[in-house]
Amino acid sequence: xxxxxxxxxxxxxxxxxxxxxxxxxxxxxxxxxxxxxxxxxxxxxxxxxxxxxxxxxxxxxxxxxxxxxxxxxxxxxxxxxxxxxxxxxxxxxxxxxxxxxxxxxxxxxxxxxxxxxxxxxxxxxxxxxxxxxxxxxxxxxxxxxxxxxxxxxxxxxxxxxxxxxxxxxxxxxxxxxxxxxxxxxxxxxxxxxxxxxxxxxxxxxxxxxxxxxxxxxxxxxxxxxxxxxxxxxxxxxxxxxxxxxxxxxxxxxxxxxxxxxxxxxxxxxxxxxxxxxxxxxxxxxxxxxxxxxxxx
Amino acid sequence: xxxxxxxxxxxxxxxxxxxxxxxxxxxxxxxxxxxxxxxxxxxxxxxxxxxxxxxxxxxxxxxxxxxxxxxxxxxxxxxxxxxxxxxxxxxxxxxxxxxxxxxxxxxxxxxxxxxxxxxxxxxxxxxxxxxxxxxxxxxxxxxxxxxxxxxxxxxxxxxxxxxxxxxxxxxxxxxxxxxxxxxxxxxxxxxxxxxxxxxxxxxxxxxxxxxxxxxxxxxxxxxxxxxxxxxxxxxxxxxxxxxxxxxxxxxxxxxxxxxxxxxxxxxxxxxxxxxxxxxxxxxxxxxxxxxxxxxx
Numbered sequence: 001x002x003x004x005x006x007x008x009x010x011x012x013x014x015x016x017x018x019x020x021x022x023x024x025x026x027x028x029x030x031x032x033x034x035x036x037x038x039x040x041x042x043x044x045x046x047x048x049x050x051x052x053x054x055x056x057x058x059x060x061x062x063x064x065x066x067x068x069x070x071x072x073x074x075x076x077x078x079x080x081x082x083x084x085x086x087x088x089x090x091x092x093x094x095x096x097x098x099x100x101x102x103x104x105x106x107x108x109x110x111x112x113x114x115x116x117x118x119x120x121x122x123x124x125x126x127x128x129x130x131x132x133x134x135x136x137x138x139x140x141x142x143x144x145x146x147x148x149x150x151x152x153x154x155x156x157x158x159x160x161x162x163x164x165x166x167x168x169x170x171x172x173x174x175x176x177x178x179x180x181x182x183x184x185x186x187x188x189x190x191x192x193x194x195x196x197x198x199x200x201x202x203x204x205x206x207x208x209x210x211x212x213x214x215x216x217x218x219x220x221x222x223x224x225x226x227x228x229x230x231x232x233x234x235x236x237x238x239x240x241x242x243x244x245x246x247x248x249x250x251x252x253x254x255x256x257x258x259x260x261x262x263x264x265x266x267x268x269x270x271x272x273x274x275x276x277x278x279x280x281x282x283x284x285x286x287x288x289x290x291x292x293x294x295x296x
Numbered sequence: 297x298x299x300x301x302x303x304x305x306x307x308x309x310x311x312x313x314x315x316x317x318x319x320x321x322x323x324x325x326x327x328x329x330x331x332x333x334x335x336x337x338x339x340x341x342x343x344x345x346x347x348x349x350x351x352x353x354x355x356x357x358x359x360x361x362x363x364x365x366x367x368x369x370x371x372x373x374x375x376x377x378x379x380x381x382x383x384x385x386x387x388x389x390x391x392x393x394x395x396x397x398x399x400x401x402x403x404x405x406x407x408x409x410x411x412x413x414x415x416x417x418x419x420x421x422x423x424x425x426x427x428x429x430x431x432x433x434x435x436x437x438x439x440x441x442x443x444x445x446x447x448x449x450x451x452x453x454x455x456x457x458x459x460x461x462x463x464x465x466x467x468x469x470x471x472x473x474x475x476x477x478x479x480x481x482x483x484x485x486x487x488x489x490x491x492x493x494x495x496x497x498x499x500x501x502x503x504x505x506x507x508x509x510x511x512x513x514x515x516x517x518x519x520x521x522x523x524x525x526x527x528x529x530x531x532x533x534x535x536x537x538x539x540x541x542x543x544x545x546x547x548x549x550x551x552x553x554x555x556x557x558x559x560x561x562x563x564x565x566x567x568x569x570x571x572x573x574x575x576x577x578x579x580x581x582x583x584x585x586x587x588x589x590x591x592x
Contacts (some may be wrong), residue, residue, distance in 0.1 A: 027478055032458065037446065046348030085413060090405035108458050109386035113409070114450050117381060117416065121445030124420045128438035142424035143438055148454035150333065154410050155325040161406050162328065167337040181325055 003051075010054045011047035013065065014072045018042065021073065021126065023079060023133035032107075032184035036115035037122075040103045041080045047278050048291065049075040052212070055287055056194030059280045060204040070130030071193045075186065081116035086157065088112060107236070120148075132197065140193055147185040154266060156182025157216045160281060164249060170248040176217065183214055184216030188236045191215070207276035214273065215288055218266035224249040267292050299347075299586035302579060305342035306350045309361065310368045311522035314338065317369065328403075332411035333418075336399045337376045342513070344587065345371045345486045347510070351583055352490030355576045356500040360452065366426030367489045369437060371482065373442045379411035382453065385457035416444075428493065436489055443481040452478025458546060466544040472513065480512030487511070505578060509567065514562035515587050520545040521555055526591060563588050 001009075018041055026034045050072035057068045075238050087094040087102040088109065095105050104112035127141050146152055159178045191212030195205045227242045228251050242249045250259040270288040274281025297305075314337055322330045346368035352366045383390040383398040384405065391401050400408035423437050442448055455474045461464050487508030493499045521540045524547050538545045548556040566584040570577025 025446060027447070028445045029455060029473065032447060033446045033451060033454050081413075084411055088409065090409060111454070113381055113384065113386060114457075116344075117413075118411065120416050121441045121450065125438055125441035127443060128441060130436045134434050137434050138424045138430050142421055142436075144474045145421035145424060145580075149421060150326045150329045150414035151321060154414040154417065155329060158329050158407070158410050159323070160411075177325065221569040224456035238406050 001284065001286075001287040003283070005047065006055070007046055007051045007287075007290070010051050011045075011067075014050040014069065014076060015042060016048060017069050018076065021122075022146065032111060033115055033118050036103055036107045036111050036121055039081075040084050040097075040115065041076065043098050043100055045098060046294070047076065048287075049079055049186065051287065052187060052190035052215070053194040053197075055283050056211070056281070057198045057209045058194075059274070059284050060200035060208065061200035061280070062198030063286070066198055067132070068194060070126050070132060071190075071197060074123040074144060075120045075124070075190055075193075077195075078144065078153075079186065081119035081123075082148075082153055082157070083118035084112050084119070091157075091161070103195055107287055115265045123148075136196060138270060140196065143192070144189055147189040152181055152185035153183075156180070157184070164245065166226045167246065167248045170253075172250070173254050175248055175250060175253060179217060179220040180213075183220050184213065187216040187219060188212035203276055207273045207281075210296045211270050211273040211281075211284060211288075214266045214270035218270060218288065219265055219291050221250045221259055221263040221266065222294065224251045225256065225263065226294075226296070227251070228256060254273045263292055297582075299578065299579070299582040302351070302519065303342055303344065303347045303583070303586070306347050306361075307341075310343060310365065310372060311338060311485070313365050314369055314372065317418075321418075325477070328407060329411055329414050331417055332403045332407050333376075333451075335402055336380050336411065337372065337394075337415065338421060339394050339396055341394060342590070343372065344583075345375055347583065348511070349493075351491040351579050352487045352504045352507070353494045354490075355566055355573045355580050356491045356494035356496035356560040357539060357576070358490070358494030363428070364490060364493055365570040366422050366428060367486075370423045370436075370440060371486055373415045373420060373422070374440065374449075376480065377412035377419075378416035378444075378453070379410050380415070380506055387453075387457065393487060398454055399555045419444075429575060431432060436492065437461055439488070440485055443485040448481035449479075452476070452481070460541065462542045465540065466549075467571035468546070468549050471546060475516040476509075480509065482513040484508035487566050489576070499572055503577075505575075507566050507569040507584075508527060510562045510566035511549055511584055511587060514566060514584065516592065517546045517555055517559040517562065518588050520547045521552065521559065522590075522592070524552060551556065559588050 022034055022038050031159050040134065053068050053075065054065055083097060084103045086092050087097060088104055094102050096102065103115060124141055127137060130137060156178050160182055163174065163178060164251045191208040192199040202224050227240065250262065254262065272282045310375055318330055318334050349368045349371065350361055379393060380399045382388050383393060384400055390398050392398065399411060421435055423433060426433060452474050458539050459470065459474060484505065487504040491504040524535065546558065550558065563584050567581050572578045
């Protein structure tokens with residue numbers, strides 16, 4: 001199977017369990033929150049993160065996909081909460097997300113802040129309540145908290161905002177630091193979590209970890225390229241926004257040609273990491289290609 | 297020891313470990329976030345929540361206070377994140393908290409949103425990384441996530457905001473539902489967590505749980521009374537705000553006299569619950585009295 005197919009299959013799987021999870025939490029207290037959480041959580045998207053969890057799980061010999069669902073749901077809750085907060089007027093101030101009104105536009109700002117807060121809590125609840133062995137459960141919770149907190153995603157978002165208000169001193173290393181934290185830490189977590197859930201040996205775990213780090217940067221470089229080359233229609237959000245905001249990106253700092261080369265190099269690193277997976281890395285290779293070549 | 301003394305002692309203990317924790321996470325990535333997180337986390341406060349954890353732990357026979365510190369720190373991280381978000385312009389729009397500028401006033405809105413997000417992640421990280429036995433660690437993480445998420449604190453805050461925009465249908469049961477979720481769920485979690493950490497038997501756990509539920513309501517009724525009777529100076533925030541905002545409170549719905557009676561009844565329930573603790577409930581009784589009689 002190629003990446004678009006297996007991503008769609010995993011996406012449909014994780015969406016089914018998410019819908020069920022949200023349904024069981026609907027009550028007179030949670031009504032409005034569950035509406036807002038569902039609105040953002042089920043607004044489509046390629047579900048690359050659950051895809052990485054499941055495919056790294058498979059690549060390390062994991063069989064039953066059900067075993068990855070708590071981690072797959074948790075990562076989508078964390079990712080979605082970060083999108084809701086990033087879109088707020090005091091942050092990126094975006095009205096559109098995947099072609100639809102952002103959460104604070106559809107509901108209101110207070111509801112958006114709270115729905116995202118509840119999604120973060122739900123991520124940890126789902127992992128903690130899962131049937132994963134307790135020691136591993138704790139390790140996944142700890143590493144997800146680190147990857148999404150001040151030393152990971154939130155730290156990267158803070159750096160990003162700081163760099164926007166003063167982009168004068170931003171070089172390519174600073175841009176890389178932003179993205180290794182802002183998007184990279186979570187993407188890497190997906191790969192490592194998939195490996196751990198499969199009971200990977202050290203070599204397999206390292207391969208998934210290296211793959212995850214390369215794919216994290218690849219993902220962001222491809223995003224920066226798409227912002228320049230794709231239409232708003234395709235992206236489901238405003239294209240050309242980086243340039244309009246005078247934002248330091250891989251493209252603005254390196255030019256389109258060199259950015260494309262760098263993305264190619266990252267893809268090579270990712271694909272090389274798959275070689276350590278004894279022939280089980282085929283779908284991960286397809287996924288790396290897809291992340292580079294996607295058109296939205 | 298009376299409540300003000302042992303609360304101060306536990307507060308100083310938990311603040312010391314919090315300061316240390318934040319210090320180890322300071323880096324070029326986290327600099328600004330750690331500043332904002334520390335600013336709000338270490339802005340004083342009575343530390344009633346860690347006090348409840350430690351005292352329920354003691355009341356159930358727990359000895360080494362160190363064993364409660366992960367839970368005590370986690371609950372302060374969750375409580376502080378909720379205050380930061382509640383103070384935002386799109387929520388309660390408060391400029392002052394404990395006599396100092398609120399986080400978004402001292403820093404800016406984006407930093408405040410992110411610092412709070414990072415505090416929530418830190419809460420779960422600290423529990424997950426603790427030396428509590430793994431099964432119990434997962435149970436504490438799961439219950440903290442439930443108590444702080446859409447079915448607990450965040451759900452209560454959402455109800456509170458909804459009731460402000462339309463307070464016409466709000467009766468005393470609706471007010472109680474708001475507070476059982478908004479403040480009650482976390483206060484109860486503190487008591488139950490303290491019991492579990494001490495290895496409480498069923499009777500002890502139930503006593504702490506009943507105590508926690510009563511203290512949760514007592515806390516809020518006392519807060520509503522203070523809003524009417526205390527000065528802004530004492531409170532460190534604007535007094536009389538509930539009335540100015542035409543907010544449904546225990547006092548606005550029941551009058552001051554009946555609200556005081558109800559608080560007294562909650563104190564009785566809390567104190568009665570302590571009787572099941574075989575003479576170890578003395579400090580918990582003192583704490584219930586203090587929560588009712590505090591002047592700020």
